[in-house]
Amino acid sequence: MNPTAAPLKQITLIGVGLIGGSFVLDLKRLGLAEKVVGIDLNRENLERALERRVVDEAFAEICEKSVGGADLVLVATPVSTLPAICRALKPFLKADALVSDVGSTKLSAIAAFREHLPEHLPNCIAAHPIAGSDRHGALAAQFGLFQGKKLVITPHGAEHSDGLARIEALWQAVGAQAFRLDAAEHDAVFAAVSHMPHLVAFAFVHEIFDHPDGQTYLKFAASGFRDFTRIASGHPAIWADICMANRDSLRGLIGGMRRQLDTLDGILDSGDKAALYRYFEEAKQTRDAWLKEQ
Amino acid sequence: MNPTAAPLKQITLIGVGLIGGSFVLDLKRLGLAEKVVGIDLNRENLERALERRVVDEAFAEICEKSVGGADLVLVATPVSTLPAICRALKPFLKADALVSDVGSTKLSAIAAFREHLPEHLPNCIAAHPIAGSDRHGALAAQFGLFQGKKLVITPHGAEHSDGLARIEALWQAVGAQAFRLDAAEHDAVFAAVSHMPHLVAFAFVHEIFDHPDGQTYLKFAASGFRDFTRIASGHPAIWADICMANRDSLRGLIGGMRRQLDTLDGILDSGDKAALYRYFEEAKQTRDAWLKEQ
Numbered sequence: 001m002n003p004t005a006a007p008l009k010q011i012t013l014i015g016v017g018l019i020g021g022s023f024v025l026d027l028k029r030l031g032l033a034e035k036v037v038g039i040d041l042n043r044e045n046l047e048r049a050l051e052r053r054v055v056d057e058a059f060a061e062i063c064e065k066s067v068g069g070a071d072l073v074l075v076a077t078p079v080s081t082l083p084a085i086c087r088a089l090k091p092f093l094k095a096d097a098l099v100s101d102v103g104s105t106k107l108s109a110i111a112a113f114r115e116h117l118p119e120h121l122p123n124c125i126a127a128h129p130i131a132g133s134d135r136h137g138a139l140a141a142q143f144g145l146f147q148g149k150k151l152v153i154t155p156h157g158a159e160h161s162d163g164l165a166r167i168e169a170l171w172q173a174v175g176a177q178a179f180r181l182d183a184a185e186h187d188a189v190f191a192a193v194s195h196m197p198h199l200v201a202f203a204f205v206h207e208i209f210d211h212p213d214g215q216t217y218l219k220f221a222a223s224g225f226r227d228f229t230r231i232a233s234g235h236p237a238i239w240a241d242i243c244m245a246n247r248d249s250l251r252g253l254i255g256g257m258r259r260q261l262d263t264l265d266g267i268l269d270s271g272d273k274a275a276l277y278r279y280f281e282e283a284k285q286t287r288d289a290w291l292k293e294q
Numbered sequence: 295m296n297p298t299a300a301p302l303k304q305i306t307l308i309g310v311g312l313i314g315g316s317f318v319l320d321l322k323r324l325g326l327a328e329k330v331v332g333i334d335l336n337r338e339n340l341e342r343a344l345e346r347r348v349v350d351e352a353f354a355e356i357c358e359k360s361v362g363g364a365d366l367v368l369v370a371t372p373v374s375t376l377p378a379i380c381r382a383l384k385p386f387l388k389a390d391a392l393v394s395d396v397g398s399t400k401l402s403a404i405a406a407f408r409e410h411l412p413e414h415l416p417n418c419i420a421a422h423p424i425a426g427s428d429r430h431g432a433l434a435a436q437f438g439l440f441q442g443k444k445l446v447i448t449p450h451g452a453e454h455s456d457g458l459a460r461i462e463a464l465w466q467a468v469g470a471q472a473f474r475l476d477a478a479e480h481d482a483v484f485a486a487v488s489h490m491p492h493l494v495a496f497a498f499v500h501e502i503f504d505h506p507d508g509q510t511y512l513k514f515a516a517s518g519f520r521d522f523t524r525i526a527s528g529h530p531a532i533w534a535d536i537c538m539a540n541r542d543s544l545r546g547l548i549g550g551m552r553r554q555l556d557t558l559d560g561i562l563d564s565g566d567k568a569a570l571y572r573y574f575e576e577a578k579q580t581r582d583a584w585l586k587e588q
Contacts, residue, residue, distance in 0.1 A: 130516050193515040197522040203554040205577035218584045221487040222424050227521045228491040232581045236574035240567050247562040254559050260497040265548050268541040280530035283499040287526045290512045
């Protein structure tokens, strides 16, 4: 049976922003969801979401009315909020309701499901769509955001396979290419290619912020600086949350980055330009080969 | 007198690439240069430059025929080559010929002028147009590259003011906004906003290159990684040259970056999310304020 065949009667979306909002916009357009209920702490954001028809009904809290009818509860809030949200959901979930998330760290998501929704665990699916942006909020929601993007599901092993396939199929329906990874591997991968670049970009801008001549320096910053630091304009709360949730992987990468800087410092100290050339060349080839695959 | 009033009869461009090629294309279009002679070690590049009319005549070496008639010799090669080029130019320069460069490090440029063209020093102008790109070669030369870009002249103090004003006016004519900075200050500024981002981007990609799971990681790299590492696709020889020429400033910045990473490691270790939020917020505000000024 095609898991997307029967539309969901109700999706309850907790956190009506770029990721969750864009997902439900596409699902409704495709006829895969009949009604979307939005829950958000920010009333103004909820009003925008209603105006733009991202959601059909809006609530400020998790309650029987907002959650009781949901076939799928999608949690699209900062990752640190998932435990409290799971606890709050527990009394209101229908027995067969699916619960899924979109967070950037998956060990923490699975831990939250296990601890706070243990009886419901077979219906809890940990997922991560790869479609970041420095835009956020209901106004950032857009059709087609996930077209050609990747979706990673990290099974915890206790899922009903129907539920897992259903979530996967919904993301595929909105255009994403689905992958499955072990949660620990997922967190290591995204620490390396996403969380660490953010951390380093924030660190680099902070070095200029801390420098007495930083404001003079910035007068002459150009396109290299602009692209290199784009992700330092990301939402500080979201990124503090992600980095803290994935801190073990990140601390390992910070150690690696320190060693790279030590290597470079040694090369600069020795004046060995051929070694510096080889180092840069290896990095360039790695990056160019990656780019060719995109 | 308007220093751009009389067109230059001949510019000799040494290194026919993105920067020098784009500059002379605009100067000829504006009627500010009558003839451009190109010198380049790469014969194929010279042929492209002739075909595209970036240069009118092409030579593979510095000699009486290529340099003797020049009113302006513009050196647009990797910064480490300037000393040898100055030595080679010396026997062929007309007494009143201007010599200028486009290099990203200016203490090294002034040292080369002082050491290898001492009698000609009043006609040597150290300049740096801020218009990087990861494209290079004569085929990358384009009209309008410098429109709205910055040009920094770093006076050594022995210039004839006419020559300095003339060079400045030529860059302004092609659309650049001209600044003057002390050479040491220039090198500190560009270490911070350009050379260090390149070094860190190379270092970050090198960390993935060195990691046993690096290739798996790259499969999931997305837009954040793409922009953060764009400058790691820069030309390794050019960047090894620049970083080595500016290594004192860079080593100071590497020390600063190590301290930022230590701070972040400490915050992650302590689990103090509020401190991480403040750190990210300070960086974001710095970057957003900069972006608003662009």
